Amino acid sequence: MPNNSRMRDNAGKEKEKPIGIFDSGIGGLTVLHAIGQLLPKEELVYLGDTARVPYGTKSAETVIRYSMENSRFLLSKGVKAIVVACNSASATSILELRKRFPDIPFIGVIEAGVEEAMQVTKSGNVGVIGTSATIESGRYKKLLLEKGAKSVVGSACPLFVPLAEEGWIDNSIAEDTAKIYLKPFGGGVVDTLILGCTHYPLLQKTIAKVCGDRVSLVNSAEAVAKKLKNLLESENLLNEKGNGRRKYFVTDSPIRAEKVGSRFLGENIAPSLELAELD
Amino acid sequence: MPNNSRMRDNAGKEKEKPIGIFDSGIGGLTVLHAIGQLLPKEELVYLGDTARVPYGTKSAETVIRYSMENSRFLLSKGVKAIVVACNSASATSILELRKRFPDIPFIGVIEAGVEEAMQVTKSGNVGVIGTSATIESGRYKKLLLEKGAKSVVGSACPLFVPLAEEGWIDNSIAEDTAKIYLKPFGGGVVDTLILGCTHYPLLQKTIAKVCGDRVSLVNSAEAVAKKLKNLLESENLLNEKGNGRRKYFVTDSPIRAEKVGSRFLGENIAPSLELAELD
Numbered sequence: 001m002p003n004n005s006r007m008r009d010n011a012g013k014e015k016e017k018p019i020g021i022f023d024s025g026i027g028g029l030t031v032l033h034a035i036g037q038l039l040p041k042e043e044l045v046y047l048g049d050t051a052r053v054p055y056g057t058k059s060a061e062t063v064i065r066y067s068m069e070n071s072r073f074l075l076s077k078g079v080k081a082i083v084v085a086c087n088s089a090s091a092t093s094i095l096e097l098r099k100r101f102p103d104i105p106f107i108g109v110i111e112a113g114v115e116e117a118m119q120v121t122k123s124g125n126v127g128v129i130g131t132s133a134t135i136e137s138g139r140y141k142k143l144l145l146e147k148g149a150k151s152v153v154g155s156a157c158p159l160f161v162p163l164a165e166e167g168w169i170d171n172s173i174a175e176d177t178a179k180i181y182l183k184p185f186g187g188g189v190v191d192t193l194i195l196g197c198t199h200y201p202l203l204q205k206t207i208a209k210v211c212g213d214r215v216s217l218v219n220s221a222e223a224v225a226k227k228l229k230n231l232l233e234s235e236n237l238l239n240e241k242g243n244g245r246r247k248y249f250v251t252d253s254p255i256r257a258e259k260v261g262s263r264f265l266g267e268n269i270a271p272s273l274e275l276a277e278l279d
Numbered sequence: 280m281p282n283n284s285r286m287r288d289n290a291g292k293e294k295e296k297p298i299g300i301f302d303s304g305i306g307g308l309t310v311l312h313a314i315g316q317l318l319p320k321e322e323l324v325y326l327g328d329t330a331r332v333p334y335g336t337k338s339a340e341t342v343i344r345y346s347m348e349n350s351r352f353l354l355s356k357g358v359k360a361i362v363v364a365c366n367s368a369s370a371t372s373i374l375e376l377r378k379r380f381p382d383i384p385f386i387g388v389i390e391a392g393v394e395e396a397m398q399v400t401k402s403g404n405v406g407v408i409g410t411s412a413t414i415e416s417g418r419y420k421k422l423l424l425e426k427g428a429k430s431v432v433g434s435a436c437p438l439f440v441p442l443a444e445e446g447w448i449d450n451s452i453a454e455d456t457a458k459i460y461l462k463p464f465g466g467g468v469v470d471t472l473i474l475g476c477t478h479y480p481l482l483q484k485t486i487a488k489v490c491g492d493r494v495s496l497v498n499s500a501e502a503v504a505k506k507l508k509n510l511l512e513s514e515n516l517l518n519e520k521g522n523g524r525r526k527y528f529v530t531d532s533p534i535r536a537e538k539v540g541s542r543f544l545g546e547n548i549a550p551s552l553e554l555a556e557l558d
Binding site for chain 1: 330331332341441456459531532534
């Protein structure tokens with residue numbers, strides 16, 4: 001947590017600083033989009049670690065190391081807060097990041113998704129889908145149980161990311177795959193399901209079809225935006241006079257990111273897109 | 280190409296040196312396996328860049344940089360030749376590697392696969408499947424046409440790697456996916472199809488079923504082993520007295536690699552597996 005008195009002394013200057021957002025790739029742009037909708041005056045700096053995507057198949061130690069490097073890069077851009085848009089990085093690294101950088105608030109997609117799920121669920125029986133690393137980390141389960149969930153069922157869905165990237169979001173292959181991955185949630189086992197990966201909202205229609213009406217889906221991007229707004233308000237860091245400028249950085253060739261990124265956001269990101277050199 | 284006279288002067292010592300093999304991950308163990316079968320006396324050093332897998336979604340510049348780092352690591356282990364087992368790295372980096380390290384022979388899976396395909400094809404009409412990066416690089420097409428192919432059809436199959444890793448190698452999802460990806464090769468368009476990715480042999484049965492009898496499949500792992508043997512013979516570098524020791528390095532946690540790697544090779548690699556620190 002930031003030092004409140006220091007923050008208040010420099011409130012004007014601090015408020016104008018941008019918000020940093022990092023993800024393993026371009027999926028986190030769904031989170032940037034939600035933040036931009038809720039906080040249109042804030043300046044946003046996005047870092048997509050496209051050279052090292054995906055994090056979901058990598059070990060905790062490696063993801064923590066990458067998260068540290070990403071955070072150092074965003075801090076070099078003078079950010080006042082950092083949103084960890086990547087579920088795998090949130091699951092493995094957020095506690096380490098807070099220890100390493102105690103003066104900067106870190107907001108993770110996982111905590112935000114968990115809080116929203118606990119508001120939505122009636123039975124207290126909550127499901128989570130995500131990458132293998134996210135599910136294996138047990139972080140969603142631990143947080144949900146701490147927040148009062150009665151039971152938590154998790155399922156890793158490794159094919160959902162390539163399906164989303166391939167644009168196969170509602171064909172029979174997507175549906176057959178969803179039927180296998182979502183089997184653990186059938187028959188009233190859960191009443192709420194967290195989409196624990198930034199890519200999954202693209203498959204939301206198919207997931208909803210397979211799950212049926214009895215399961216509410218929680219997309220954590222909007223939950224993160226709300227949580228960030230509350231935090232900035234309570235820290236007196238909200239920028240209400242900014243120009244909402246955005247700056248996008250990627251660690252691999254911007255050309256590849258441009259196409260997919262623009263599709264994710266529904267606008268051309270090329271003029272604000274640059275290659276980032278991490279230390 | 281190596282300096283022949285220097286090689287001959289130190290032939291005894293040079294022969295005993297290990298062979299280096301690198302891949303973006305553990306898929307290249309299919310290549311190591313084929314080399315071990317054909318050259319059982321050779322000492323083999325494998326480097327799987329599991330922290331940065333996959334290469335197939337990354338830009339050429341990034342893959343070249345990674346290939347340089349991998350080669351430097353293998354050279355630090357005193358190797359006499361380097362096999363580029365990764366199709367994406369072969370497609371983008373092999374010419375650069377030969378320029379940068381002119382004293383060491385580099386053998387790529389692509390050249391080996393192309394040569395075998397040209398021996399197999401009767402019509403001269405050849406197909407290639409691989410990752411997006413491999414197909415987009417155009418390297419297979421260029422080489423096949425140079426070697427006398429009449430026509431070349433390529434198709435990127437991004438879902439095949441996660442299907443293979445998920446173990447969904449012969450279910451209806453694998454078959455439906457193969458039907459979409461292999462459509463360009465139907466109706467006698469090609470008589471030979473190169474499996475241009477180290478993971479694809481795991482799906483070979485399903486691919487063969489969808490392609491039918493009229494298409495011969497080329498698996499480049501064995502072709503690489505043959506090409507390597509010829510090269511070592513012609514350079515007087517063949518080790519006929521070695522103990523066939525193997526050493527496996529990965530750039531991410533060895534624990535994760537151990538399970539999949541042992542499954543790929545059908546033997547426990549744990550005792551010879553270590554974390555590699557790349558410069």
